[in-house]
Amino acid sequence: MSTTTVTVSGMTCGHCVSSVREEIGSIPGVTAVDVDLASGRVDIDSAAPIEQSAIAQAVDEAGYQLAG
Numbered sequence: 001m002s003t004t005t006v007t008v009s010g011m012t013c014g015h016c017v018s019s020v021r022e023e024i025g026s027i028p029g030v031t032a033v034d035v036d037l038a039s040g041r042v043d044i045d046s047a048a049p050i051e052q053s054a055i056a057q058a059v060d061e062a063g064y065q066l067a068g
Helices: 014-025 052-062
Strands: 002-009 030-035 041-046
Touching: 002 052, 014 030, 014 041, 014 052
Parallel strands: none
Antiparallel strands: 002 041, 030 041
16 A cells, blocks of 8 residues: 655645546556645555656646646
């Protein structure tokens, strides 16, 4: 089990959170995605470590960007 934490910028509402959760959740191996709208923090639980590039691509697909 692995947990990765990233920060996503640009989310402003519940729909944003749903989009990010759905896209990241579709990455193979991801078992849970917890998104905190206020801070932009996203905790991703997975069976094995997830490549940062895969997370960035999923976030981009949802229409947002990784912060930092």
